Amino acid sequence: MAALQLLVSADAGLWNIIGVSFAVSLQAIVFATPPALAIALALSYGRFPGRHFLIATFNTLLSVPAVVVGLTLYLLLSHQGPLGELRLLFTQPAMVLGQIALSLPILVAMGHAALQGTDRRAWETARTLGAGPLRTLGVVLYEARFGLIAAMLAAFGRIIAEVGASLMLGGNIANYTRNIPTAIALETSKGEFAQGIALGLVLLFFSFAVNLLFHRFQGQGQVRQQ
Amino acid sequence: MTRRILFHGISHRYENTPVLSSVNLSLEKGKAILLAGPNGSGKTTLMRILSGLMAPDKGRVAVDDRILTWRQSRRLLLENTVYLHQEPYMFDASVERNLSFPLRAKNDVATRGSVDEALHMARLTRQARQPAKSLSGGERRRLAIVRAWLTGAGFMLLDEPTVNLDAAARAGTIELMRDLHDAGVGLIISCHTPQEVAAFVDETVQLSETGDPSPQEDHERNARPTGIS
Numbered sequence: 001m002a003a004l005q006l007l008v009s010a011d012a013g014l015w016n017i018i019g020v021s022f023a024v025s026l027q028a029i030v031f032a033t034p035p036a037l038a039i040a041l042a043l044s045y046g047r048f049p050g051r052h053f054l055i056a057t058f059n060t061l062l063s064v065p066a067v068v069v070g071l072t073l074y075l076l077l078s079h080q081g082p083l084g085e086l087r088l089l090f091t092q093p094a095m096v097l098g099q100i101a102l103s104l105p106i107l108v109a110m111g112h113a114a115l116q117g118t119d120r121r122a123w124e125t126a127r128t129l130g131a132g133p134l135r136t137l138g139v140v141l142y143e144a145r146f147g148l149i150a151a152m153l154a155a156f157g158r159i160i161a162e163v164g165a166s167l168m169l170g171g172n173i174a175n176y177t178r179n180i181p182t183a184i185a186l187e188t189s190k191g192e193f194a195q196g197i198a199l200g201l202v203l204l205f206f207s208f209a210v211n212l213l214f215h216r217f218q219g220q221g222q223v224r225q226q
Numbered sequence: 227m228t229r230r231i232l233f234h235g236i237s238h239r240y241e242n243t244p245v246l247s248s249v250n251l252s253l254e255k256g257k258a259i260l261l262a263g264p265n266g267s268g269k270t271t272l273m274r275i276l277s278g279l280m281a282p283d284k285g286r287v288a289v290d291d292r293i294l295t296w297r298q299s300r301r302l303l304l305e306n307t308v309y310l311h312q313e314p315y316m317f318d319a320s321v322e323r324n325l326s327f328p329l330r331a332k333n334d335v336a337t338r339g340s341v342d343e344a345l346h347m348a349r350l351t352r353q354a355r356q357p358a359k360s361l362s363g364g365e366r367r368r369l370a371i372v373r374a375w376l377t378g379a380g381f382m383l384l385d386e387p388t389v390n391l392d393a394a395a396r397a398g399t400i401e402l403m404r405d406l407h408d409a410g411v412g413l414i415i416s417c418h419t420p421q422e423v424a425a426f427v428d429e430t431v432q433l434s435e436t437g438d439p440s441p442q443e444d445h446e447r448n449a450r451p452t453g454i455s
């Protein structure tokens with residue numbers, strides 16, 4: 001009920017929190033996806049030393065806690081850190097960096113699995129029918145699109161809900177770096193549990209909307225003919 | 227347009243197992259070669275090499291008495307040959323989108339006319355808007371052959387084009403191959419049932435289990451184990 005009231009009240013503060021959440025997470029996905037795809041392609045089609053080590057590394061990074069990513073970047077971006085001069089700490093770009101670091105391993109690991117599952121004949125058929133390397137790449141990505149979209153959704157789900165990195169790198173500044181998870185943490189620490197749950201439901205509602213949007217690109221969501 | 231490509235001493239091994247050893251072959255426009263041999267004799271590997279999809283461990287490719295580097299050969303082979311998998315791959319699109327792929331790949335204007343002609347040739351006009359992946363085995367083979375023909379390549383390499391097809395589908399596929407042969411396309415066909423294509427095959431190259439080529443008596447004209455005719 002509190003969630004509904006929150007939404008219908010059209011509270012400017014709430015909309016700002018929602019805006020920060022989605023702006024930061026969508027930017028992170030947009031920046032992280034191209035390099036992640038390039039790495040996943042190299043891991044799927046390349047033959048180079050250390051390939052298995054890289055695959056294992058990205059799979060391991062899936063289980064790194066968000067707070068550890070936040071702490072590492074905090075140390076790098078703090079005034080005494082090597083990147084302190086950039087003055088990024090407690091800004092939205094710092095939160096975007098943290099979420100890129102969190103989403104990259106998911107995008108690489110799941111993207112690699114999706115590309116690994118594509119039929120090698122797709123690449124060969126495109127090449128033998130006269131397509132250049134770039135168009136062939138487009139063919140392969142299209143053939144793997146369902147798995148790749150699933151990777152993006154999983155990565156988005158992880159970063160839109162994470163609190164550790166956002167709290168450490170953004171500082172939970174009202175109307176600037178406060179997103180839904182950090183707002184929930186704040187409300188809970190104040191003992192405002194209903195408010196916290198209401199914000200959680202708001203997060204779920206908007207995530208559902210984003211998922212529905214992506215679902216349009218996922219065909220019928222059923223097993224395909226081979 | 228390249229009329230003849232010579233391959234000399236093509237050898238390949240997977241880890242420590244030799245698959246092809248010193249195969250000599252020439253692709254010629256208008257010539258159909260049957261590649262015969264038991265399973266594991268390297269027919270598919272040889273066809274993938276001849277089409278530029280994979281590099282051999284050893285061997286040379288020559289055109290007009292000029293020996294090419296593998297980089298040059300690969301480019302030449304990708305431009306002039308088309309390899310058709312044993313189970314042809316259909317892109318996740320309609321039959322006509324699959325057919326127009328070679329034209330779009332070369333930024334050629336996919337004229338309605340050429341796609342319609344190709345649909346007619348493959349007897350798939352009625353299925354034009356159907357997803358290609360929903361076609362039967364025989365229809366897929368015909369679509370793959372005509373799609374390859376649309377590339378305009380002078381040479382086609384067909385890997386077991388009639389396997390797992392019923393009699394009617396086999397007949398349709400063989401008829402298409404004969405049409406291509408009559409149209410001057412150079413063909414290499416690997417097949418376990420040589421009698422099916424005997425009527426238009428000009429030469430047979432028999433590969434042994436170790437990948438050694440040996441001539442076949444009934445079509446001995448050009449296939450010799452040591453040289454390129």
